[in-house]
Structure formats: structure tokens, C-alpha cells
Amino acid sequence: MKDIEWNYRRWQETEDWSTQGDRWSNDMGGTVAQWYWFLFPRLQRYLPARRILEIAPGYGRWTQFLLEHTEELVAVDLAPRCIDACRARFAKHSTFRGYVNDGLTMPMVEDASIDFVFSFGSFVHMEEDVAASYIREIARVLNPTGNAFIHHSNGGAVYAGDVPRNFSRLSARFVADVSREVGLLPITQELHSWGTPVDEPISCITVLAAPQSKFAGPLRVYVNDHPDAEAAYIASVSELYT
Numbered sequence: 573m574k575d576i577e578w579n580y581r582r583w584q585e586t587e588d589w590s591t592q593g594d595r596w597s598n599d600m601g602g603t604v605a606q607w608y609w610f611l612f613p614r615l616q617r618y619l620p621a622r623r624i625l626e627i628a629p630g631y632g633r634w635t636q637f638l639l640e641h642t643e644e645l646v647a648v649d650l651a652p653r654c655i656d657a658c659r660a661r662f663a664k665h666s667t668f669r670g671y672v673n674d675g676l677t678m679p680m681v682e683d684a685s686i687d688f689v690f691s692f693g694s695f696v697h698m699e700e701d702v703a704a705s706y707i708r709e710i711a712r713v714l715n716p717t718g719n720a721f722i723h724h725s726n727g728g729a730v731y732a733g734d735v736p737r738n739f740s741r742l743s744a745r746f747v748a749d750v751s752r753e754v755g756l757l758p759i760t761q762e763l764h765s766w767g768t769p770v771d772e773p774i775s776c777i778t779v780l781a782a783p784q785s786k787f788a789g790p791l792r793v794y795v796n797d798h799p800d801a802e803a804a805y806i807a808s809v810s811e812l813y814t
């Protein structure tokens with residue numbers, strides 16, 4: 573069970589942060605390649621955004637890029653060492669604000685004050701109770717035209733027992749259902765069999781729209797059964813340009 577205590581111990585106490593999380597991008601040719609070839613194409617229609625909230629930034633692997641697309645970036649993480657590292661890393665950015673939270677709620681973020689919520693690589697380790705709490709919080713802090721981009725586990729839909737790679741038992745269905753319950757519209761879900769057989773999509777990117785978002789509409793689902801091939805392609809071509 574990847575509960576808050578497990579996450580605190582893992583990221584605050586035992587993780588080796590010497591690469592600032594860049595090692596998680598190795599399969600895709602590095603962090604710069606993963607941002608420009610994988611993440612930015614999926615994010616471009618939501619950016620720039622006046623005020624961005626990043627949930628669980630770690631040492632700022634994606635924050636460094638998001639800061640180029642916003643007037644203010646609020647980052648919230650349960651591990652004090654992560655927020656300390658981000659504050660030091662982005663000390664020259666007057667637009668960065670980092671907060672340590674309780675792993676569930678974000679009282680430091682005002683109601684309806686955020687235009688875009690981003691999280692990648694973190695909800696994969698969050699269980700249903702934690703994800704549900706954050707989705708409720710996202711509904712509270714998002715302005716009525718805002719959107720949220722959340723990369724999360726789908727392990728609960730695929731595996732009966734333990735989920736590989738320390739992923740949680742969250743599922744795409746659960747994220748969509750809870751989002752609807754709190755008044756957000758799941759508009760896209762991209763399922764990935766990342767490092768797993770094609771019929772075992774272990775993770776998912778869900779994009780949520782607030783009710784007046786210009787992107788609001790019915791849910792569209794894409795099963796990306798070739799993320800490893802996509803990663804290999806990005807790693808090879810990006811080598812020429814990064």
C-alpha cells in the first residue's frame with residue numbers, strides 16, 4: 573500500500589535525489605527530450621497559463637519548463653527536502669512559490685485561483701484516498717475555465733495483486749468517476765503500457781476540464797500500446813538536437 577507514510581519515507585528519507593529525478597527520463601533520452609518530444613506536445617494547447625499549480629514536483633524536473641509558460645507557479649509537495657530543493661533551484665524566479673503540505677490538501681492555495689494544474693510521475697504512487705482528496709482540492713482551486721493534467725497509476729485496473737514499479741492501485745475509471753462527482757469533466761485519458769505488456773496499461777494521463785473550460789466535452793480515451801517504442805524513437809532522434 574503506497575500510503576502517505578510510504579511516500580514520505582521514500583521521497584523524504586530514502587530516495588537518492590542526486591540527479592534531481594533526471595534519471596527517470598533516461599529511457600527517453602533525458603529530461604529535455606522527454607519535455608519537448610513527449611510532454612510538451614500533450615500540454616501545448618493548455619499553455620501558457622496565468623497561474624499554474626504543480627502537485628508533487630520533486631526536485632523540479634518539470635517545474636523548470638513550466639516556469640517558462642506562466643506568470644506564477646505554485647508547487648506543493650509532502651517532502652520538505654523537495655520543496656527546499658525547488659526553492660534553491662528556482663531562487664532567481666520571482667514567479668515560483670513552493671509549499672510543504674500534508675499529502676492530502678492544499679489550504680495554501682486560494683479557491684478558484686489556478687488556471688492549470690499539472691502533475692507527472694507522482695500520482696502513480698498515490699492510492700485512491702489520496703487521489704480523491706487531491707481531485708476534490710483541484711475542483712476547489714481551479715478557476716471555472718481551468719484544466720488539469722494528471723499522470724497517475726492505472727495499476728488497480730490491471731493487477732489483482734501487487735502492482736509493479738511501486739505503482740498504486742489507482743485506476744483511470746476511479747479518477748474519472750471522482751472527478752465527475754466533484755464537478756470536473758474528464759476530457760481525455762491516455763493509457764500507457766509503459767514497461768509492461770501491451771494489454772497491461774499501468775499508467776494514464778487524465779486531463780480534466782472545469783465546467784467553463786473551452787476544452788470541456790465528452791471523454792475521449794486513447795490506449796497508447798507503444799509507449800516503449802515512442803520512448804526509443806525519442807531517445808534516438810533527440811540525441812541529434814539536445
Ligand SMILES: C[S@@+](CC[C@H](N)C(=O)[O-])C[C@H]1O[C@@H](n2cnc3c(N)ncnc32)[C@H](O)[C@@H]1O
Pocket residue numbers: 576579580583584592593627628629630631632633634648649650651654673674675676691692693694697698702
Ligand atoms: C517520483 S517523485 C516525482 C517528482 C516529479 N514529479 C518528477 O517527475 O520528477 C514523487 C514525488 O511525489 C511526492 N509525493 C508523493 N506523495 C505525495 C502526496 N500525497 N502529496 C504531495 N506530494 C507527494 C514526493 O514527495 C515526490 O516529490
